[in-house]
Amino acid sequence: MADETKPSSGDSAGLSNGGLVSHKSGRVHSDAVKDLLSLGVCERCIFRLVSVESFDSDLSSVSTSTLRSWLESGDEEAGSRICIVCLGILQLVFSDGKQTDCVSDYAAKVAELVKQEGHEFDSFGLEVSVPSILVDNERAVLLYLKGKYKSEGWVEGEKISVKDALKVLLLDPLQALLGAKSDTSSFHIRLTYSKASDEAQGASETTHERKKRKTDEENGLTCMSQNSFEKVYEPCILSLHCNKMPIFFSGRYFKYSRNVSQTRWIIDDERMGEASVEEIIGGNILPACLGDSYKFHAAGREDIDVRMLGSGRPFLIEVQNSRKCPSQQSLTEIEEKINNSEKKLVGVKDLKFIGSQCWAMMREGEAEKQKQYAALVWTSRPLEEKDINSVSSMKELKILQKTPVRVLHRRSPLERERTIHWMKVEKIKGSSHYFLLHLCTQAGTYIKEFVHGDLGRTTPSMGSILGCRAEIIQLDVTDVKMGDS
Amino acid sequence: MEVAKNPELEKTIESTKQNQSEQVVEHGEKQAQEEEDELRSLLLSDIGDLPLTPPSATQLNFVSYFTTDFTKPGHDHYIYRHANGLCVIGLAPTHVAFKDEGGIINIDFNVGKSDRSVLKVSGKRKKNAMRSESNTALCKVSTAKDSYIVRCCVKGSLLEVNERLINQPQLLNSSADREGYIAIIMPRPADWTKNKESLITLEEYKEKKEVSL
Numbered sequence: 001m002a003d004e005t006k007p008s009s010g011d012s013a014g015l016s017n018g019g020l021v022s023h024k025s026g027r028v029h030s031d032a033v034k035d036l037l038s039l040g041v042c043e044r045c046i047f048r049l050v051s052v053e054s055f056d057s058d059l060s061s062v063s064t065s066t067l068r069s070w071l072e073s074g075d076e077e078a079g080s081r082i083c084i085v086c087l088g089i090l091q092l093v094f095s096d097g098k099q100t101d102c103v104s105d106y107a108a109k110v111a112e113l114v115k116q117e118g119h120e121f122d123s124f125g126l127e128v129s130v131p132s133i134l135v136d137n138e139r140a141v142l143l144y145l146k147g148k149y150k151s152e153g154w155v156e157g158e159k160i161s162v163k164d165a166l167k168v169l170l171l172d173p174l175q176a177l178l179g180a181k182s183d184t185s186s187f188h189i190r191l192t193y194s195k196a197s198d199e200a201q202g203a204s205e206t207t208h209e210r211k212k213r214k215t216d217e218e219n220g221l222t223c224m225s226q227n228s229f230e231k232v233y234e235p236c237i238l239s240l241h242c243n244k245m246p247i248f249f250s251g252r253y254f255k256y257s258r259n260v261s262q263t264r265w266i267i268d269d270e271r272m273g274e275a276s277v278e279e280i281i282g283g284n285i286l287p288a289c290l291g292d293s294y295k296f297h298a299a300g301r302e303d304i305d306v307r308m309l310g311s312g313r314p315f316l317i318e319v320q321n322s323r324k325c326p327s328q329q330s331l332t333e334i335e336e337k338i339n340n341s342e343k344k345l346v347g348v349k350d351l352k353f354i355g356s357q358c359w360a361m362m363r364e365g366e367a368e369k370q371k372q373y374a375a376l377v378w379t380s381r382p383l384e385e386k387d388i389n390s391v392s393s394m395k396e397l398k399i400l401q402k403t404p405v406r407v408l409h410r411r412s413p414l415e416r417e418r419t420i421h422w423m424k425v426e427k428i429k430g431s432s433h434y435f436l437l438h439l440c441t442q443a444g445t446y447i448k449e450f451v452h453g454d455l456g457r458t459t460p461s462m463g464s465i466l467g468c469r470a471e472i473i474q475l476d477v478t479d480v481k482m483g484d485s
Numbered sequence: 486m487e488v489a490k491n492p493e494l495e496k497t498i499e500s501t502k503q504n505q506s507e508q509v510v511e512h513g514e515k516q517a518q519e520e521e522d523e524l525r526s527l528l529l530s531d532i533g534d535l536p537l538t539p540p541s542a543t544q545l546n547f548v549s550y551f552t553t554d555f556t557k558p559g560h561d562h563y564i565y566r567h568a569n570g571l572c573v574i575g576l577a578p579t580h581v582a583f584k585d586e587g588g589i590i591n592i593d594f595n596v597g598k599s600d601r602s603v604l605k606v607s608g609k610r611k612k613n614a615m616r617s618e619s620n621t622a623l624c625k626v627s628t629a630k631d632s633y634i635v636r637c638c639v640k641g642s643l644l645e646v647n648e649r650l651i652n653q654p655q656l657l658n659s660s661a662d663r664e665g666y667i668a669i670i671m672p673r674p675a676d677w678t679k680n681k682e683s684l685i686t687l688e689e690y691k692e693k694k695e696v697s698l
Contacts, residue, residue, distance in 0.1 A: 256527075307527075309524055309527055309528070310524060374528050376532060378535075378538075378539050402645075405567055405571055405573065405669065406546060406567060406568075406569060407569075408569075408571055408644065408645075408669065409567075409569040409570055409571055409671065410569075410609060411609060412607060412608050412609055413606050413607070413611070413644060413645060428532070428535075431535060433537075434532075434535050436528065436529075448542070452541075452542040453663075453664070454542075455543075455573065455647075455663055455664060455666050456647075456649060456656070456663065456664035456666075469541075469663075471539055471540075471541055471542060472542070473535075473539055476527075476528060478524060478528070
C-alpha cells in the first residue's frame with residue numbers, strides 16, 4: 001500500500017520532490033499518475049514514463065491488478081480501455097481480445113506458440129517489433145507531461161521503450177518455460193505487433209492536428225491540452241515467427257551421368273536433363289533438417305554432359321530455418337542412400353555439418369587451381385607415335401581462348417589466356433583415330449574448345465597442334481594423378 | 486627393481502612395428518591404386534561403339550541454314566544458328582567467289598560507313614555492337630578477277646568479325662565453314678522468326694545446288 005515518504009504540499013507543480021508516492025518498486029508522482037490514467041494510459045506505461053526508479057524485471061512478476069491498486073486509481077473501467085501509448089502491447093492482450101492479468105500467463109501463451117513451430121534449441125534471441133506509431137504516441141504524451149510538470153526531475157529522465165519493457169517482462173519467464181538461455185543466438189523468436197486497423201492511432205496527432213500545433217507553436221502557444229488525445233478501440237495484433245539462421249553441410253560430389261545438370265535447369269517450363277546434383281543432394285538433406293528451403297553452392301561447375309569423377313567436387317548445402325540439426329549418423333545414412341540408389345546418377349562423400357569456416361573451404365576448393373580431365377578425342381588423320389610424343393612433351397602450354405560461341409550470348413566477349421600444364425595421350429585398342437587425352441589445365445579453361453578449336457577462336461588447339469581436324473566425343477573431370485607409364 | 490630387458494623380444498617388437506607402419510603405407514598405396522583402377526575402368530567403360538567419322542561440333546551444336554543468290558546471283562551464304570540464338574555467318578561452298586581461279590586472295594572489312602574489324606563490343610549486354618539489317622554490308626572479298634560484297638543476311642547485333650581472315654584470307658578457300666567463318670551476329674528472337682522465313686535448310690540447299698557436301 002502506498003505510504004508517503006515526503007510531505008506532500010498542496011501544489012505539485014514547481015516543487016522537485018513533492019507529490020511523490022512510494023510503492024514496492026519505487027516512487028511515482030501521484031498527480032501525474034491521475035492525469036495519465038484519465039487520459040487512457042495503461043498501468044505499465046505509467047510506470048515506464050513516470051517512475052523515478054527504472055522499469056526492471058521486478059515489475060514482471062507484478063500483476064496488472066496489483067499495479068492498478070498501487071496507483072490507487074479505483075477506476076475499474078480503466079482496465080478495459082486500450083492504452084493510448086502502447087496500444088495494448090504492455091496490457092497483455094491476446095489476439096482474441098481477452099486480456100490476462102499476469103505476465104506468466106502471457107509468457108506461457110508465447111511459449112506455446114514457439115513450441116508449435118517445432119524448433120529444437122537451447123538458446124534463443126528475443127526480438128520485438130512494434131508499430132512505428134508508438135514512437136509518436138509516446139512523444140505526444142511526454143510533450144504533455146513536460147508541459148505540465150516541467151520542473152520535476154523524473155520528467156526528463158530517459159524512458160525505457162515499449163519494446164524493451166516487453167522484453168524485460170518476458171525474458172525470465174520465457175527462459176524458464178522454454179528451458180533455454182537468452183543470448184546472441186542463431187535462433188530468433190520474433191514477436192511482431194501490428195495495428196488492428198488504420199484508425200487505431202493512439203495519442204499521436206492526425207495531420208490536421210499537427211499542422212494546427214505547428215501554427216500554435218509559431219504563435220507562442222505550446223501547451224498540449226488533454227483534449228488532444230483520442231480513444232483507442234482496438235489493441236495491436238501479435239504474430240509470432242521463429243527463425244533459425246542458415247546451417248551448412250559440406251561434402252564432395254561425383255556425377256556419373258551425362259544427362260544430369262549440376263543445378264536445376266529449366267527452359268520454357270521444360271527441365272533439361274533427367275535430374276540435377278543440387279536436387280538429389282539438397283532434396284535428401286532438407287527433410288532431415290525439417291527446413292524451409294536449401295541453397296546449393298559448388299566450387300566450380302561442369303557441363304551437363306561431363307562426368308565428375310576422381311576426388312569429387314567440393315560443395316555446400318545451406319538450409320534455411322532448419323527445425324533440427326541431423327546427427328552425423330543421419331548424414332552418413334543420407335550419404336549411403338544417395339550412393340546406393342538404383343540409378344547411380346550422383347555420388348557423395350565426406351558429408352558433414354560445417355560451421356563458419358565453410359566459405360574458406362569453398363575458396364580453397366576453387367584455389368585448387370589445376371583441374372584434370374580425360375577427353376575422348378577423334379582426329380581426321382590417324383595418330384602416329386611422333387604425335388603422341390610431341391603432345392606429351394608440351395608442358396605449360398599457353399593458349400588464347402576467345403569466349404566460346406556456346407556461351408557468348410551471356411558472357412563478355414573477351415580473350416582469355418590459359419595454361420595447359422601437361423598432356424598425355426592414351427591409345428585406344430583397335431583405333432588409330434580415337435584416343436584418350438589426359439590433361440591438366442588452369443582453372444577456367446574451356447576443354448571442349450581446346451580440342452575442336454571453336455572455329456579457330458581458341459589457339460592453339462588439338463587440331464592446330466596435330467595439323468588436322470579434331471573433335472571431342474566426351475569429357476570427364478578426373479583428379480587422379482596420372483603416373484609416368 | 487630392475488626389469489631385465491630381453492634383447493630378442495625387443496628386436497621382435499621393433500620389427501613388428503616396422504612391419505605395421507609399412508603395412509599402413511602399403512595399404513594406403515594399395516587404396517590409391519584401387520581408386521586409380523576404378524577410375525580407369527569408369528573412363529573406358531563409357532566408350533561405346535565408335536563411328537568411323539563422328540559428327541562435328543558444328544553439326545552437333547548448330548542448325549544449318551542457307552541463303553542463295555542474296556541480292557545478287559551466286560551470292561550464297563550459310564547461317565549456322567546455335568541453340569543459344571547466335572548466328573555464325575560465312576560463304577557457302579557454291580559462292581561465286583570460289584569459282585574464280587586462285588580463289589579468294591583478299592578480304593576487306595572496311596565497307597559501308599565503318600571498318601567492321603575495329604568494333605569493340607564489350608560486356609554481357611554487348612555494348613557498342615553495330616546493329617545490322619540483313620542487307621547491311623559485312624565485308625568485301627576479292628579474287629584475282631573481281632570483288633564481291635558479303636552481306637549480313639541476318640538482322641541483329643554484330644558481335645564479332647573473324648579478323649584472322651585479314652592476314653590469312655586463304656582460310657576462306659580451305660575451310661569456309663569453320664576457321665573461315667566471317668562473322669557472328671546476335672538476332673533478337675522476333676527478328677529471327679521473321680528472318681528465318683527467307684532462309685532454306687541444308688537439304689533444300691543441296692537439292693537446289695545439286696551439290697553433295
